[in-house]
């Protein structure tokens with residue numbers, strides 16, 4: 001492999017941070033402290049993850065792998081629920097949505113033989129799936145909150161006519177699912193033309209034949225479509241009901 | 252027969268008393284008008300009767316049974332609320348008239364919808380008309396048809412003719428009266444319109460959340 005990064009090269013590359021600091025100073029952005037905290041956190045977190053993954057890959061234990069995947073899923077759900085801004089039961093809803101989307105996608109990937117059940121494949125792939133699902137669900141929540149606020153009157157009218165909760169909210173639910181999935185679909189359309197995505201870039205970087213690397217990127221495109229659609233659908237269908245009370249009144 | 256009974260209904264929100272001690276008995280086929288200054292709680296009262304808000308005190312009985320004992324969705328189809336300043340759904344008039352069928356899981360009956368349009372002096376070919384092309388009066392007429400396509404037992408009207416010209420008011424008014432007389436629909440209408448008030452068999456006045464007159 002032709003990977004050349006070492007501790008020494010990193011120290012030189014750290015000059016790039018000074019560029020950001022200099023701009024922050026000159027433009028009086030008042031965020032040099034944030035930049036420094038960000039850099040230090042990135043370094044510490046990545047070093048810890050690096051050693052942790054090295055250990056996990058070497059131990060190669062099924063249970064340890066599963067536990068790590070669950071931790072990834074829980075973290076993703078926790079972060080998604082923070083974007084729910086007041087939607088009740090957001091954490092369990094997010095957890096269910098991400099668990100289902102990540103789980104189902106992984107099962108298909110493993111059984112189709114696309115990836116093998118070894119930690120060095122399962123863990124990075126789980127991370128990609130869960131984080132994309134998390135972002136999609138976060139977008140769903142945001143859209144749902146703003147739509148229920150903006151279209152309150154229309155929802156009330158539908159309820160007043162005797163619509164059930166599903167019919168009163170269906171437009172908002174559909175639009176929220178679309179909002180959650182849109183970035184994945186957009187990036188599927190432009191992949192390779194506008195950007196060389198992370199997975200493929202990484203493989204090419206490490207010396208893999210691009211023709212082989214694209215196969216992984218195609219796989220990633222498939223799995224992210226599945227993950228974001230499953231996650232968005234589950235989250236939206238569970239979340240819209242939280243906007244109503246027992247008496248089926250809009251909160 | 253007493254259809255609706257309001258006993259000491261009160262409503263408080265955010266430390267404000269919006270309604271207090273509302274007592275009203277509504278018999279089948281009554282036509283009751285409700286007036287009162289802006290902010291006195293008229294819409295809030297209709298929302299409570301419609302089951303869209305829950306009163307904070309008192310009792311609301313429909314056909315002798317506590318409101319909360321009904322399935323709220325089915326109740327709202329029987330006690331139908333036409334909101335103040337309605338917004339139309341979707342893009343065409345048909346989208347709006349289809350909705351009452353949709354919620355009842357029935358196939359759209361375009362003949363019935365066309366008949367409804369003509370009943371409020373709208374041309375039959377308005378079915379495919381974009382809602383954005385409607386005049387204010389036409390809009391209001393389409394909106395009320397959503398409540399009328401399947402005649403409810405009680406119709407709650409929230410200033411549905413405010414801001415309309417006399418012709419539009421009359422058309423709406425005539426149809427509401429027909430519903431009341433021919434289909435035995437009980438009407439509770441918030442209005443400031445004198446002709447409508449004269450037509451009704453009772454007038455209720457609400458001032459600052461309290462009932463003033465009950466004739």
Ligand SMILES: Nc1ncnc2c1ncn2[C@@H]1O[C@H](COP(=O)(O)OP(=O)(O)OP(=O)(O)O)[C@@H](O)[C@H]1O
Pocket residue numbers: 264265267269287288289290291292293294295296335
């Ligand atoms: N959700 C709410 N939160 C706070 N205040 C409310 C709420 N709903 C109603 N109110 C207050 O209750 C009062 C009565 O409102 P309501 O809409 O019932 O008045 P109204 O008699 O229908 O007035 P108008 O003739 O202008 O339509 C108003 O002062 C309103 O601000």
Ligand SMILES: [Mg+2]
Pocket residue numbers: 293294295335409
């Ligand atoms: Mg009002």
